[in-house]
Amino acid sequence: MIIIDGLVKKYGDRTVVDNISLEIGQGETFGLLGPNGAGKTTTIRILTMLTKPTDGRIRINNWRLPEDDLQIKGTIGVVPQHLNLDIDLTARENLDLHGRLHHIPGAERHKRIEELLEYVELNERSMDMVQTFSGGMKRRLMIARALFHRPQVLFLDEPTVGLDPQVRRRLWDLVRRLNGDGITVLLTTHYIEEAENLCKRVAIMDKGKLIALNSPAALCRRLGEYVVEWNEKGSTEYRFFGARHEAVAFAGELSTDATIRRSNLEDVFVELTGRKVVGL
Amino acid sequence: MNFSDIYTVFWRDWIVLDRRLGKFILSRMVTPILYLVAFGWGLGRGIQMNNGSYLDFIVPGIVAMNAMNISFNSVASPLNMARLYYRTFEEYLIAPIGPASFVIGKILAGSLRGLLSCAVILVLAYLFGASLHINFGFLLVLGLTSLLFGAMGLIAAMRINSHEDMANFSTYFLLPMSFLCATFFSTDKLPYAIRLVIEFLPLTHATYALRKLGAGGEAPWMSIAVLLAYTVMLIGAGIWTMRHVRD
Ligand SMILES: Nc1ncnc2c1ncn2[C@@H]1O[C@H](COP(=O)(O)OP(=O)(O)OP(=O)(O)O)[C@@H](O)[C@H]1O
Numbered sequence: 014m015i016i017i018d019g020l021v022k023k024y025g026d027r028t029v030v031d032n033i034s035l036e037i038g039q040g041e042t043f044g045l046l047g048p049n050g051a052g053k054t055t056t057i058r059i060l061t062m063l064t065k066p067t068d069g070r071i072r073i074n075n076w077r078l079p080e081d082d083l084q085i086k087g088t089i090g091v092v093p094q095h096l097n098l099d100i101d102l103t104a105r106e107n108l109d110l111h112g113r114l115h116h117i118p119g120a121e122r123h124k125r126i127e128e129l130l131e132y133v134e135l136n137e138r139s140m141d142m143v144q145t146f147s148g149g150m151k152r153r154l155m156i157a158r159a160l161f162h163r164p165q166v167l168f169l170d171e172p173t174v175g176l177d178p179q180v181r182r183r184l185w186d187l188v189r190r191l192n193g194d195g196i197t198v199l200l201t202t203h204y205i206e207e208a209e210n211l212c213k214r215v216a217i218m219d220k221g222k223l224i225a226l227n228s229p230a231a232l233c234r235r236l237g238e239y240v241v242e243w244n245e246k247g248s249t250e251y252r253f254f255g256a257r258h259e260a261v262a263f264a265g266e267l268s269t270d271a272t273i274r275r276s277n278l279e280d281v282f283v284e285l286t287g288r289k290v291v292g293l
Numbered sequence: 294m295n296f297s298d299i300y301t302v303f304w305r306d307w308i309v310l311d312r313r314l315g316k317f318i319l320s321r322m323v324t325p326i327l328y329l330v331a332f333g334w335g336l337g338r339g340i341q342m343n344n345g346s347y348l349d350f351i352v353p354g355i356v357a358m359n360a361m362n363i364s365f366n367s368v369a370s371p372l373n374m375a376r377l378y379y380r381t382f383e384e385y386l387i388a389p390i391g392p393a394s395f396v397i398g399k400i401l402a403g404s405l406r407g408l409l410s411c412a413v414i415l416v417l418a419y420l421f422g423a424s425l426h427i428n429f430g431f432l433l434v435l436g437l438t439s440l441l442f443g444a445m446g447l448i449a450a451m452r453i454n455s456h457e458d459m460a461n462f463s464t465y466f467l468l469p470m471s472f473l474c475a476t477f478f479s480t481d482k483l484p485y486a487i488r489l490v491i492e493f494l495p496l497t498h499a500t501y502a503l504r505k506l507g508a509g510g511e512a513p514w515m516s517i518a519v520l521l522a523y524t525v526m527l528i529g530a531g532i533w534t535m536r537h538v539r540d
């Protein structure tokens with residue numbers, strides 16, 4: 014469970030997280046979406062105590078931040094956006110270090126290392142230096158590391174960047190399974206369909222502010238469940254309709270070919286954040 | 294602070310060192326051999342210092358200087374990289390361990406490298422014909438010197454925000470200390486004002502103490518007390534810095 018109340022982060026004069034309030038229930042998988050620079054990573058860094066908030070109150074599983082920092086650190090798992098494995102260590106040693114830092118006793122630690130290496134399919138490379146890994150292998154190892162100490166709350170900051178489709182799907186399955194176990198997951202992603210698939214609720218952030226918060230279906234409904242999409246002078250135009258017959262009628266009056274389809278979360282995202290890449 | 298957390302932090306640095314221990318020791322032989330040849334054999338042949346050979350005079354200086362440089366750099370450089378570039382430092386910030394455990398573990402690991410490289414020098418110096426008394430006091434002074442400069446390295450790594458400025462820190466602080474702190478010559482003949490400044494620097498006391506103990510003299514309590522004070526102060530400052538490292 015995560016409760017954020019009035020969170021603000023300023024770097025100098027620039028407000029990068031602007032008065033965000035949000036409650037994420039226990040066992041919920043919550044998606045945080047937003048364009049580059051919206052403040053998603055900063056929010057996660059504050060929740061994981063890597064960055065100090067300028068203002069606001071935070072509770073994670075009823076612990077208060079920053080007062081109960083050691084308790085919170087013991088219950089959270091983090092996959093950061095950037096790679097941060099220890100490249101002077103092997104894959105196994107990276108996990109071992111993490112287990113030791115989380116006070117997991119020797120026998121259990123070794124069992125867990127095997128389990129997780131197997132899970133992310135790195136057991137054959139477990140004795141290799143992380144430096145020699147491909148980008149996707151490193152990311153898989155980071156996921157294994159975040160799960161190592163069986164966290165109650167998991168922060169995944171673009172966890173599927175650079176993963177091949179099979180591994181990505183396995184990660185989705187994993188998130189669903191964790192969810193079934195009552196683990197709270199806060200996920201950011203630029204693959205909107207990923208959030209649509211996994212998250213019961215999503216928030217859309219732009220320029221530090223929360224501009225939408227609801228279930229993907231509700232957000233689509235608000236925008237209009239049907240889209241007419243057509244080409245005009247080289248750019249794609251959209252129009253949203255609440256009912257199918259309205260969309261059909263509108264498309265019939267267009268002078269060009271048009272597509273009618275159901276709206277999706279990506280439409281909501283583009284519409285709300287309003288930064289279409291025009292004319293490229 | 295928790296002993297097993299200190300050990301975990303130390304353990305990580307130890308396995309990295311262990312993997313390249315041979316290379317580490319070999320690389321640590323180069324500078325001292327150059328010093329021993331240049332100052333011990335080359336320059337020092339004709340010089341007598343306080344009724345002893347120049348070699349016996351400078352070996353404690355070289356050992357102290359080396360303890361400073363290696364302990365400082367073993368902590369400062371990798372930690373600065375881990376914080377700014379590889380971001381592995383975050384793994385410790387996210388872990389449920391206290392700041393003091395991290396600081397002490399890192400300083401101990403850096404000091405170990407400092408001490409190992411000093412052992413290399415002492416063996417080489419012996420082969421070059423130096424005669425030194427190595428007793429408990431000598432090791433204590435060496436230990437304190439390594440710890441205090443390891444702590445200084447940690448503070449530098451946490452505070453300095455670019456790799457280039459780290460190199461500058463060495464140039465502006467460590468390099469002058471290497472030369473001025475009674476390492477290669479006795480400070481008696483320096484102007485009073487400069488001597489006063491030099492008397493404040495920890496490396497001076499490390500050199501004094503090692504020279505005195507190495508010659509079989511009695512324990513220089515004053516210098517040991519100064520080193521101890523510096524060690525406690527810098528480790529304290531390191532823990533404070535670690536507590537305030539988040540932006
Ligand atoms: N250490 C810092 N100092 C100054 N500004 C920062 C710092 N870290 C982040 N910012 C600024 O905060 C804003 C939000 O960045 P953040 O990384 O949170 O965005 P994001 O939503 O995660 O974007 P992306 O999708 O690209 O990962 C950006 O304008 C960024 O420049």
Ligand SMILES: [Mg+2]
Nearest residue numbers: 053054055094
């Ligand atoms: Mg980000």
